[in-house]
Amino acid sequence: MHLTKNANARFWVISAVLIVASIGLLNIFESGIYKLDKKSDEIYSQVKDEEKITLFVMLKNYDAPSQTLQARVWVTPPEEFGTNLGDSFQVKYDTRVQLSASKIEHNNSDNSWYWTATEFLRAIDIEIDASNYEVQSRSKDTWFPFDHYSADLSGLIQFCVTGCETDDLKDDNWKSLPIEVVPYTASMPGWSATFKANNFEGQTDKQTFTEGAQFASSIILYRTNLNIALTLLLGFIFLGGGFSMLLLFRSILMNHRPPTLSGLIWSGSTAFTMIQTRNVIPGDPRIGVKFDLFIFYPSLILCFVSGGMMFYHWISKDTWSREL
Structure with missing residues (x-):
């Protein structure tokens, strides 16, 4: 797909506006x-x-x-x-x-x-x-x-x-x-x-x-407000990662998408990226705070369970191709 000249200009204008708005929003905190x-x-x-x-x-x-x-x-x-x-x-x-x-x-x-x-x-x-x-x-x-x-x-x-x-x-x-x-x-x-x-x-x-x-x-x-805002942002990222793996597994289960090796790699990298990101949360909270119990651990479980089920469907399917 090729963007027209006007669409290309709008793309860069919208990108610049989002960047400036993000900087302005972060400076409010x-x-x-x-x-x-x-x-x-x-x-x-x-x-x-x-x-x-x-x-x-x-x-x-x-x-x-x-x-x-x-x-x-x-x-x-x-x-x-x-x-x-x-x-x-x-x-x-x-x-x-x-x-x-x-x-x-x-x-x-x-x-x-x-x-x-x-x-x-x-x-x-x-x-x-x-x-x-x-x-x-x-x-x-x-x-x-x-x-x-x-x-x-x-x-x-x-x-x-x-x-x-x-x-x-x-x-x-x-x-x-x-x-x-x-x-x-x-x-x-x-x-x-x-x-x-x-x-x-x-x-x-x-x-x-x-x-x-x-x-x-x-x-x-x-x-600080900035600390709270960044922690909530990471919380949304964790939940997004967990639910994206759940939706991908649902599509495979309902035969909307085939089980592929690329999906397994995606679920594994998402889970381990979440673990690494947990270690750099601003404020360095100890393991086991309510943020972990209500956001991080459930998201991580969704990733591992969905990845495990996708792996099962991948190795048990009757036909396969060399493509990722």
Whole structure:
């Protein structure tokens, strides 16, 4: 069949439109947003920068099966309490930073939560276990790619403004400031996160923040829209592969098409391609999530069963040709 000149032009125009539309559609989906929720932003903005401590939090990795979040935090107090050197902060007073985490790497001389005056307060690496207090359901990786989680980060940051130069602990005067938790993540592949101010029992979010003795915050993690879209696309491809083998076997069974070696090769390559594609699903879900149980395994079974039945019809037919 030969295309006319107009039909050929329409073919390339339609192809270009589909390509541009696909690029535009994919760019609509976010590939990672790390933000502070609106209510928390309003609470934090009520205190001036020079009257609060900024705690920058960079999310590094989240492991859904073990529900552990790895992060790095930077403590940035006002200039009254030290000198900001970019990657570190040289404190003017004895400083203590205590964070709630299952693992902490303080990155100071004795790897403790205490820094003496003139020491450099560097980034602190932490690992937090997800509590999932902020999510009502789907807080297990079996719900991939619609699973979501929450982790809590709390603690205190204090400066000993007077008295710490002596051995007597009674004259130590520790000062606290409100602590603002700020997202500082550039990219954590496959995940987006929302940070929100939290509270201790008997307090509001605002009271916990403004009193400054301790801080409490929550980090809510969820899959990116792009991750979900690509997973659903792969799901349609898996189902399409399985049902195409089923329809081919139906045509052979009803004598609409002859059983051929090319059909067997097609079914085998489809099945093994599906297995290889399963290993590169965005987000690297473990084997056995609901996506597997409802989409991947049924599609794979359709391929193998249809291929096996086509093989039976191929070897049992009375006549055959050398053609594929």
